[in-house]
Amino acid sequence: MTAIAPKALDGPVLVIGCGLIGTSVGLALRAHDVDVVVHDALPANVEIAVARGAGRPLDDGLEPYLVVVAVPPTAASTVVAESLARWPAAFVTDVTSVRSGVQRVVELAPGADRFVGGHPMAGSERSGPTAGSAQLFEGRPWAVTPGSPTRPAALDAVVDLALHVGAVPIIMESAAHDRAVALVSHVPQVMSTLTAARLNDAVGNDLALSGPGLRDTTRIAASDSALWLDILGTNADDVRAVLELVRDDLDRVIGALGQDDDAVLGQVLESGRRGTALIPGKHGSQAARVDLVHVQVADQPGELSRLWADTGESGVNIEDFRLDHDLGRPVGLAEIAVALGVGDSLVDALTSRGWTAYR
Amino acid sequence: MTAIAPKALDGPVLVIGCGLIGTSVGLALRAHDVDVVVHDALPANVEIAVARGAGRPLDDGLEPYLVVVAVPPTAASTVVAESLARWPAAFVTDVTSVRSGVQRVVELAPGADRFVGGHPMAGSERSGPTAGSAQLFEGRPWAVTPGSPTRPAALDAVVDLALHVGAVPIIMESAAHDRAVALVSHVPQVMSTLTAARLNDAVGNDLALSGPGLRDTTRIAASDSALWLDILGTNADDVRAVLELVRDDLDRVIGALGQDDDAVLGQVLESGRRGTALIPGKHGSQAARVDLVHVQVADQPGELSRLWADTGESGVNIEDFRLDHDLGRPVGLAEIAVALGVGDSLVDALTSRGWTAYR
Numbered sequence: 001m002t003a004i005a006p007k008a009l010d011g012p013v014l015v016i017g018c019g020l021i022g023t024s025v026g027l028a029l030r031a032h033d034v035d036v037v038v039h040d041a042l043p044a045n046v047e048i049a050v051a052r053g054a055g056r057p058l059d060d061g062l063e064p065y066l067v068v069v070a071v072p073p074t075a076a077s078t079v080v081a082e083s084l085a086r087w088p089a090a091f092v093t094d095v096t097s098v099r100s101g102v103q104r105v106v107e108l109a110p111g112a113d114r115f116v117g118g119h120p121m122a123g124s125e126r127s128g129p130t131a132g133s134a135q136l137f138e139g140r141p142w143a144v145t146p147g148s149p150t151r152p153a154a155l156d157a158v159v160d161l162a163l164h165v166g167a168v169p170i171i172m173e174s175a176a177h178d179r180a181v182a183l184v185s186h187v188p189q190v191m192s193t194l195t196a197a198r199l200n201d202a203v204g205n206d207l208a209l210s211g212p213g214l215r216d217t218t219r220i221a222a223s224d225s226a227l228w229l230d231i232l233g234t235n236a237d238d239v240r241a242v243l244e245l246v247r248d249d250l251d252r253v254i255g256a257l258g259q260d261d262d263a264v265l266g267q268v269l270e271s272g273r274r275g276t277a278l279i280p281g282k283h284g285s286q287a288a289r290v291d292l293v294h295v296q297v298a299d300q301p302g303e304l305s306r307l308w309a310d311t312g313e314s315g316v317n318i319e320d321f322r323l324d325h326d327l328g329r330p331v332g333l334a335e336i337a338v339a340l341g342v343g344d345s346l347v348d349a350l351t352s353r354g355w356t357a358y359r
Numbered sequence: 360m361t362a363i364a365p366k367a368l369d370g371p372v373l374v375i376g377c378g379l380i381g382t383s384v385g386l387a388l389r390a391h392d393v394d395v396v397v398h399d400a401l402p403a404n405v406e407i408a409v410a411r412g413a414g415r416p417l418d419d420g421l422e423p424y425l426v427v428v429a430v431p432p433t434a435a436s437t438v439v440a441e442s443l444a445r446w447p448a449a450f451v452t453d454v455t456s457v458r459s460g461v462q463r464v465v466e467l468a469p470g471a472d473r474f475v476g477g478h479p480m481a482g483s484e485r486s487g488p489t490a491g492s493a494q495l496f497e498g499r500p501w502a503v504t505p506g507s508p509t510r511p512a513a514l515d516a517v518v519d520l521a522l523h524v525g526a527v528p529i530i531m532e533s534a535a536h537d538r539a540v541a542l543v544s545h546v547p548q549v550m551s552t553l554t555a556a557r558l559n560d561a562v563g564n565d566l567a568l569s570g571p572g573l574r575d576t577t578r579i580a581a582s583d584s585a586l587w588l589d590i591l592g593t594n595a596d597d598v599r600a601v602l603e604l605v606r607d608d609l610d611r612v613i614g615a616l617g618q619d620d621d622a623v624l625g626q627v628l629e630s631g632r633r634g635t636a637l638i639p640g641k642h643g644s645q646a647a648r649v650d651l652v653h654v655q656v657a658d659q660p661g662e663l664s665r666l667w668a669d670t671g672e673s674g675v676n677i678e679d680f681r682l683d684h685d686l687g688r689p690v691g692l693a694e695i696a697v698a699l700g701v702g703d704s705l706v707d708a709l710t711s712r713g714w715t716a717y718r
Contacts, residue, residue, distance in 0.1 A: 193631030272552030308667030
């Protein structure tokens with residue numbers, strides 16, 4: 001992606017669907033003084049969105065510059081096609097998390113050259129217009145997926161929308177998008193679920209041995225099943241293609257376990273290590289570049305705040321922070337990453353303030 | 360596990376192997392004024408451990424009360440058997456992370472009634488005597504695995520050892536231990552590896568869509584391959600048994616994807632959700648009990664410390680904290696968990712101090 005300065009978004013933007021995403025788009029655009037009109041099949045949702053400052057209600061004479069369709073996935077294609085027909089001068093986009101299905105339907109609709117799909121990679125555990133936030137998209141990727149009929153001006157308008165709400169627009173084809181989210185989101189979700197499902201076989205004290213690794217790998221398995229049933233169903237082919245490759249590797253691991261030859265297991269383990277190093281962000285290569293300081297934090301009010309205050313006073317800059325809650329004891333273990341070489345001075349500073357801190 | 364008050368650990372404790380674990384045992388026991396003697400095949404390791412205060416060097420007349428064998432896994436059985444023979448009045452334990460192999464060998468040795476194996480669930484990305492810490496075991500589970508010949512007094516001594524170093528002793532049979540760690544540690548490691556391995560297939564902008572879910576599920580896949588080759592090899596049967604059940608579920612998911620019937624996928628997803636709820640600690644059921652506040656943190660020196668100071672001054676107690684580093688922008692997103700109902704007041708406090716904070 002490249003850094004593009006947001007242009008002024010022309011004319012009124014009509015947001016159809018005042019859920020979390022639609023309301024957040026309205027709030028974020030209003031913060032840039034864009035004229036926003038909001039609409040929803042439920043008048044109560046419009047009322048809340050308007051009251052929260054996400055835009056003004058729809059009137060008959062409106063000629064929108066851009067229509068943002070933020071309705072549930074099952075309704076998206078229909079509402080996009082209706083919008084292209086009703087407002088023949090408007091660009092239209094949607095926010096559906098799997099792209100190819102919508103793209104296939106809309107490409108057959110009149111006005112398809114004015115349509116560019118999109119998928120903001122942002123969400124919340126809450127939903128509805130009350131959960132909307134002007135900052136929801138800040139720093140998040142926003143996939144923008146033009147089709148073959150798409151007019152360049154339509155693509156510009158949707159990239160501009162993503163930039164205005166603070167997101168990072170990433171232009172890719174629908175098919176590439178769906179393959180990418182299968183890889184980075186849908187398959188990890190299935191793998192987390194499969195790992196967590198086995199915990200139901202635990203007996204006796206088995207789970208008392210749980211550590212942070214188990215908690216990290218299974219965190220997303222706690223997500224809403226109905227939502228994931230939808231997502232996996234809509235992106236079934238791409239998810240299955242990746243899962244079949246996972247099964248090949250799994251079969252190789254199962255076959256290699258207990259054999260004297262370490263080559264296969266070693267290959268798979270190394271392939272996993274290489275994979276983690278490809279993930280953008282501080283992950284992966286970080287371990288070598290920082291000192292890790294561990295601090296015991298009692299599980300009682302005020303302890304974490306007190307740790308933060310004492311860490312702040314130490315004058316050491318914090319690169320990263322994790323908190324693990326331990327079993328069996330009213331204590332958690334904080335892991336503070338600081339620049340290479342300053343770990344010991346943070347340990348000293350915290351120890352002198354009464355903390356149990358160590359490298 | 361039950362809360363047991365640590366008794367006074369009698370007589371000298373001999374630690375054989377001055378690596379991370381052995382040195383940490385010595386340091387932790389010395390903090391309770393237990394007489395500790397340290398030994399290692401490498402005299403330089405003994406020197407460092409002694410200099411760090413982990414104990415005194417071995418002399419010929421020693422009659423240890425307890426011998427802690429903290430040598431590499433491949434040498435453990437031999438050193439345990441030698442120790443049982445050389446010190447006929449001593450209890451002996453080891454710290455090997457897969458239990459059944461050592462147990463099988465040692466049960467045939469003379470003096471096996473004085474042996475109780477153990478596995479402290481603690482580690483560090485660093486190794487050797489310089490990495491040792493008196494706090495390494497604080498709040499961590501320490502599996503204690505008596506065999507059929509084990510004398511009750513030997514079990515008491517090793518439970519007492521775990522309590523003295525601040526760990527939570529969990530008594531279980533070797534076979535149960537190995538099955539448990541396959542479930543909560545070894546299989547999650549393989550699943551994380553298999554997920555990360557697929558990222559090598561990414562093309563173009565695919566990984567630009569990565570989010571915190573991917574980073575969490577693949578974090579442990581970055582671990583040392585040689586270490587995991589050893590662990591998986593030693594616990595091959597238990598790991599394979601669980602992975603075969605994972606493969607059954609995976610086959611069901613692959614078969615169900617793209618079918619109109621949601622029953623199978625729904626079952627697997629729900630099974631995963633139930634599994635996460637079984638993990639001890641704050642994980643799983645937490646989402647419903649806290650307010651989550653999101654704060655943008657610029658990726659520059661001092662920002663996290665400033666956030667901590669401002670959060671501390673707000674007077675709101677922090678339940679949990681996560682930091683996600685985002686791609687494409689010099690900004691991270693902090694997620695702060697606070698008690699239900701006080702999220703808005705933290706948002707207000709941080710906003711008034713110039714932060715971009717939202718629920």
